[in-house]
Amino acid sequence: MWASILQHAGRHALLCGEALALAILVGAPLAALGAHRPALRAPLLAVAAVGRTIPSIALLALLLPVLGVGTAPALVALVVLALPPIVVNVDLGIRGVAPAAIDAATGLGMNARQRFGRVVAPLALPVALAGVRTASVEVIASATLATFIGAGGLGDDIVRALQTDDLRLLAAASITVAAMAFAAELFFTRAARALEVRTS
Amino acid sequence: MSYLAAHPLRVALALGAHVELVLGALALAFAIALPLGIRCARGGRVAGLLLGALGAVYTIPSLALLALLVAALGLGTLPIFVALVAYAQFVLVRNVAAGIGGVDAAEREAAIAMGMTARQVLARVELPLALPVIVGGVRIAAVAMVALATLGGYVGASGLGTLIFTGLALHHPDEIIAGSIAACALAIAFDLALRGVERLVSYRSSR
Numbered sequence: 001m002w003a004s005i006l007q008h009a010g011r012h013a014l015l016c017g018e019a020l021a022l023a024i025l026v027g028a029p030l031a032a033l034g035a036h037r038p039a040l041r042a043p044l045l046a047v048a049a050v051g052r053t054i055p056s057i058a059l060l061a062l063l064l065p066v067l068g069v070g071t072a073p074a075l076v077a078l079v080v081l082a083l084p085p086i087v088v089n090v091d092l093g094i095r096g097v098a099p100a101a102i103d104a105a106t107g108l109g110m111n112a113r114q115r116f117g118r119v120v121a122p123l124a125l126p127v128a129l130a131g132v133r134t135a136s137v138e139v140i141a142s143a144t145l146a147t148f149i150g151a152g153g154l155g156d157d158i159v160r161a162l163q164t165d166d167l168r169l170l171a172a173a174s175i176t177v178a179a180m181a182f183a184a185e186l187f188f189t190r191a192a193r194a195l196e197v198r199t200s
Numbered sequence: 201m202s203y204l205a206a207h208p209l210r211v212a213l214a215l216g217a218h219v220e221l222v223l224g225a226l227a228l229a230f231a232i233a234l235p236l237g238i239r240c241a242r243g244g245r246v247a248g249l250l251l252g253a254l255g256a257v258y259t260i261p262s263l264a265l266l267a268l269l270v271a272a273l274g275l276g277t278l279p280i281f282v283a284l285v286a287y288a289q290f291v292l293v294r295n296v297a298a299g300i301g302g303v304d305a306a307e308r309e310a311a312i313a314m315g316m317t318a319r320q321v322l323a324r325v326e327l328p329l330a331l332p333v334i335v336g337g338v339r340i341a342a343v344a345m346v347a348l349a350t351l352g353g354y355v356g357a358s359g360l361g362t363l364i365f366t367g368l369a370l371h372h373p374d375e376i377i378a379g380s381i382a383a384c385a386l387a388i389a390f391d392l393a394l395r396g397v398e399r400l401v402s403y404r405s406s407r
Contacts, residue, residue, distance in 0.1 A: 053343045055347030055350055055380075058347070058350060058380035058381075061377075061379070144261045149368075174264030178259060
């Protein structure tokens with residue numbers, strides 16, 4: 001039993017890690033670009049707000065007829081689910097940087113690029129990480145549903161346990177997913193706190 | 201869309217069952233969360249423990265929570281109903297507590313100075329002022345519940361999930377699409393409607 005859970009947990013973690021990395025890679029630059037450009041920011045945040053309300057199982061199911069069965073539709077769905085909290089929090093973080101800090105950086109002779117790299121980004125990071133934390137918990141939970149479109153992961157064990165009435169497998173798989181979500185939450189909370197201390 | 205055109209009644213019935221399930225669970229969840237939230241707003245160790253425990257329930261992935269409840273309660277509407285009520289507690293209790301906690305101490309003191317009892321302060325000052333935050337919690341909970349309720353289709357409860365899971369099992373893309381889009385539309389409708397209520401009550405209380 002544990003061999004199966006371990007293998008599925010590995011697959012689960014890999015799928016979630018990939019989705020989260022892709023979502024950060026796409027979402028963070030977009031939100032950073034949009035933070036001070038209303039023409040980009042307004043539609044971006046509107047789409048993020050709608051994206052937050054879409055049920056994950058509906059999104060996964062919708063991609064099935066388009067992308068077929070397997071990892072690809074699951075990965076796309078998880079990236080889409082991870083994007084809204086990341087976009088919203090990167091935006092919030094950047095706009096929350098005190099104007100005085102930016103003025104001071106300009107006064108020190110920094111150019112726009114240095115200002116972003118040395119002042120804005122480090123100050124915005126804790127808030128941005130809170131968004132990554134929310135996204136990670138959501139992705140880990142939603143990835144269990146990816147079993148319904150054949151993407152594997154710990155959802156396989158939960159579904160199999162339900163079908164065979166195997167309480168031990170059910171408990172073990174459920175607790176493993178919950179523990180992964182909890183660990184991700186703890187990790188990103190700690191990371192945000194550590195960075196906050198360093199910057200203040 | 202072709203599925204909707206061919207089976208409008210099936211989609212409408214599934215939508216109706218879905219709304220009924222969500223509203224029923226939301227009503228019960230709120231009835232439980234309101235006293236718990238008021239208790240949590242008073243602070244202390246019990247409040248911390250309670251919020252921590254509810255937060256832990258909230259971190260359990262929904263499919264895992266539902267599976268555990270099916271093992272305990274059997275198939276049908278009951279496990280999904282219990283899952284919905286349990287899952288909503290964290291958001292609802294947290295927002296009730298935050299709403300009451302955010303009431304200006306001066307308002308509370310003014311009410312006490314006017315001779316109100318603790319009960320009157322709660323009913324006439326604290327709860328009305330906390331209303332926008334409480335409605336915000338109801339909105340977040342309702343949207344999450346619309347999503348979670350679709351999983352009911354997997355454990356034999358009726359709702360839009362029935363269309364999605366039947367479609368997945370029988371390879372009917374049209375049925376999957378009809379169920380999924382209806383679920384998205386319902387979630388967005390709940391979000392917009394409760395945003396409207398939120399705006400209405402915050403306008404009232406700021407006057």
